[in-house]
Amino acid sequence: MNKAAPNFYDVDMPIRSFITKRLIGVKSESSVQEAAEKMVEFSTGSLVVIEDEDIVGFITDGDIKKKVVAEGLKPDMPVKEIMVKELITADISSTIKDVLELMAEKKIQHVLIEEDDDIVGIVTFRDLIDIERQKLETYISRE
Amino acid sequence: MRILHISDTHIGEKDHYNKESLKIALKELEDKDLDMLIHSGDLTQDGGLKHYEKAKEIFDKISIPHIIIPGNHDKRSGGLSLFKDHFGSPNGVFESQEAVVIYVDSAVPDTDIGRVGIVKYDMIKDALAEHTNKSIKIVVLHHHIVPIPKAGRERNVLSNAGDLLELFLKGDVDLVLSGHRHYPNVHRIENTVFVNAGTTSDKKTRYGDINSYNLIHIEKEKLTVKTKRIDGSKEKKYFPRKDKRIFYDFGEKIFRVVHTSNTFISSSPKFLQTHFFNALKIINSLDCDLTIHCGGVVEEGINQNYKLAKTYMQKFSMPIIYTPAGRDINYLGYELFKEYFGKMLQSYSDEEVLFRGVSSAQYDSPEGYIGETQKEELFNDLDDQKRSFKSVFLHHNILPIPHAREKGLLEDSGDFLREIVNKKIDLVLTGTSSHPSAMKIGDTVVVNANSMSSVYQRSRYGNSFNVIDIYEKAVVVYEINSLWGNRKILGIWDRNS
Numbered sequence: 223m224n225k226a227a228p229n230f231y232d233v234d235m236p237i238r239s240f241i242t243k244r245l246i247g248v249k250s251e252s253s254v255q256e257a258a259e260k261m262v263e264f265s266t267g268s269l270v271v272i273e274d275e276d277i278v279g280f281i282t283d284g285d286i287k288k289k290v291v292a293e294g295l296k297p298d299m300p301v302k303e304i305m306v307k308e309l310i311t312a313d314i315s316s317t318i319k320d321v322l323e324l325m326a327e328k329k330i331q332h333v334l335i336e337e338d339d340d341i342v343g344i345v346t347f348r349d350l351i352d353i354e355r356q357k358l359e360t361y362i363s364r365e
Numbered sequence: 366m367r368i369l370h371i372s373d374t375h376i377g378e379k380d381h382y383n384k385e386s387l388k389i390a391l392k393e394l395e396d397k398d399l400d401m402l403i404h405s406g407d408l409t410q411d412g413g414l415k416h417y418e419k420a421k422e423i424f425d426k427i428s429i430p431h432i433i434i435p436g437n438h439d440k441r442s443g444g445l446s447l448f449k450d451h452f453g454s455p456n457g458v459f460e461s462q463e464a465v466v467i468y469v470d471s472a473v474p475d476t477d478i479g480r481v482g483i484v485k486y487d488m489i490k491d492a493l494a495e496h497t498n499k500s501i502k503i504v505v506l507h508h509h510i511v512p513i514p515k516a517g518r519e520r521n522v523l524s525n526a527g528d529l530l531e532l533f534l535k536g537d538v539d540l541v542l543s544g545h546r547h548y549p550n551v552h553r554i555e556n557t558v559f560v561n562a563g564t565t566s567d568k569k570t571r572y573g574d575i576n577s578y579n580l581i582h583i584e585k586e587k588l589t590v591k592t593k594r595i596d597g598s599k600e601k602k603y604f605p606r607k608d609k610r611i612f613y614d615f616g617e618k619i620f621r622v623v624h625t626s627n628t629f630i631s632s633s634p635k636f637l638q639t640h641f642f643n644a645l646k647i648i649n650s651l652d653c654d655l656t657i658h659c660g661g662v663v664e665e666g667i668n669q670n671y672k673l674a675k676t677y678m679q680k681f682s683m684p685i686i687y688t689p690a691g692r693d694i695n696y697l698g699y700e701l702f703k704e705y706f707g708k709m710l711q712s713y714s715d716e717e718v719l720f721r722g723v724s725s726a727q728y729d730s731p732e733g734y735i736g737e738t739q740k741e742e743l744f745n746d747l748d749d750q751k752r753s754f755k756s757v758f759l760h761h762n763i764l765p766i767p768h769a770r771e772k773g774l775l776e777d778s779g780d781f782l783r784e785i786v787n788k789k790i791d792l793v794l795t796g797t798s799s800h801p802s803a804m805k806i807g808d809t810v811v812v813n814a815n816s817m818s819s820v821y822q823r824s825r826y827g828n829s830f831n832v833i834d835i836y837e838k839a840v841v842v843y844e845i846n847s848l849w850g851n852r853k854i855l856g857i858w859d860r861n862s
Contacts, residue, residue: 235494236494236497238497238535238536238537239494239535239536242854243608243610244610244612244854244856244857245610245611245612246611246612246613246857247611247612247613248613249613264841264854265843265852265853265854266854270611270613272611272613277611314497314498315497315498338500340607340610341610341611342610343610352853
């Protein structure tokens with residue numbers, strides 16, 4: 223590993239510049255299978271759950287694995303039965319450190335970002351690791 | 366928040382300075398609702414003491430908060446010291462309860478070009494981080510970031526405009542104010558509005574225009590830019606302040622296109638063969654309808670490279686269309702490109718989509734130029750074609766690219782971009798500067814591709830190509846790493862109605 227590789231972020235930076243500003247959603251009455259298909263199609267590990275244009279829940283690939291597949295349930299059940307209804311959010315002015323602490327405290331890997339009571343983005347643990355992983359990938363891919 | 370935005374006053378002698386025009390603009394200050402005045406540079410004509418004294422006399426009378434930054438004219442003949450003596454620091458941060466205004470001097474003494482160096486870039490970055498909770502964020506620079514129409518050859522975009530553009534978009538800057546080209550223009554990229562002022566009181570205007578200034582009103586839901594000319598005529602533009610962030614209804618997928626560039630095929634080690642063949646395998650597995658190669662297919666336009674390129678590119682399992690880069694048509698490449706890959710202008714269409722190639726490459730030169738004749742033909746052709754999704758592809762970029770000094774920017778990008786946006790072309794694909802980017806300007810999505818398989822690339826994500834999925838209701842752009850195949854979303858936008 224290239225020890226001189228620069229640090230691309232500092233944990234005291236506001237999370238604003240690191241968030242994904244596009245969220246993919248699924249309707250609450252859609253089936254778990256449809257949700258899984260959306261995760262595959264858009265290469266994402268989580269979806270916001272929508273009812274009448276509002277976000278009413280959140281679902282991750284881990285929820286599908288734990289609450290449906292491992293329980294032997296059928297994937298035709300509606301998303302609303304397994305979604306997490308209590309959204310865990312961080313304010314857009316939080317720092318990266320705040321968000322990491324929240325992830326550790328709540329034992330979650332996806333945090334929705336809020337600004338003026340609207341959900342405006344998402345940060346995942348993978349996004350933060352990706353920044354580091356990319357340095358390694360670039361290092362290898364440069365040969 | 367209400368702002369009076371003036372620029373390029375060129376206070377000086379009668380032969381170029383329209384004293385009356387400035388008076389008309391400053392009369393707006395009688396409006397008690399105005400919160401501040403911003404002057405985006407070229408306060409004086411020659412940066413000399415006499416002109417600075419004249420300017421100071423005028424601006425000393427202003428009682429509301431005001432920001433004045435220097436332009437290239439103000440820094441002529443050592444004018445920066447005089448600027449500081451009369452108007453204070455050329456860089457800084459103004460803060461109110463709801464807003465932050467970050468202003469920086471972008472002029473390089475005794476030249477017309479613009480640059481924001483590493484120190485000032487960090488200053489803007491730190492100020493945006495510190496004031497991240499302000500509901501209105503404004504940046505002021507003399508030089509423009511987005512190419513301006515009717516301004517001739519585009520040589521004055523800030524040299525590191527791509528880095529600044531990325532910083533502003535990521536930092537949710539609401540408004541960027543500039544001057545310099547003496548032609549008023551407004552573009553919205555993602556959620557940021559870029560306002561370029563015309564000249565408020567210089568007799569040197571462009572395109573037969575007259576002096577003008579802007580009145581900007583920022584409210585919770587919308588931002589209004591009113592350009593007022595000194596004859597009293599007005600142009601008003603409204604922009605929403607919030608963009609769509611949640612997407613769940615895409616409709617059917619109608620087309621998938623691979624967008625690649627700078628493969629640089631050759632027998633030299635600068636061509637990364639493993640990356641190329643890994644990418645090829647991924648592309649062939651993606652069930653794509655079309656690949657568009659935006660130039661730089663070979664490292665240099667010589668026969669041995671073309672021969673190899675033809676063999677390799679034949680392994681793509683879907684149709685491919687090309688547009689050349691300068692390096693494809695250097696040496697004998699001008700003949701070889703046609704011999705091996707067909708016409709310089711290529712296109713693809715079906716009942717719903719149209720991808721129309723544009724030739725911007727010049728042989729033996731990295732510079733890009735479309736030219737008036739080709740531009741007219743292109744837009745006439747696009748007008749005639751009845752398709753629900755229209756796209757244009759070319760090698761040179763039309764919006765600044767991060768981590769690249771603006772040498773790949775199309776020289777006539779200002780006019781081209783304006784027309785693309787006015788005509789609401791759905792998608793523009795480009796392939797210079799070897800760094801990916803995707804953003805929406807007006808109703809047009811503009812995507813640049815990184816180098817797929819050459820050592821010359823600028824992204825810390827590594828070599829990559831893009832995939833663009835066109836759905837009935839949305840457009841999704843992914844970047845896919847050439848070597849590993851991991852994928853990330855560069856953007857999702859609603860389709861134009």
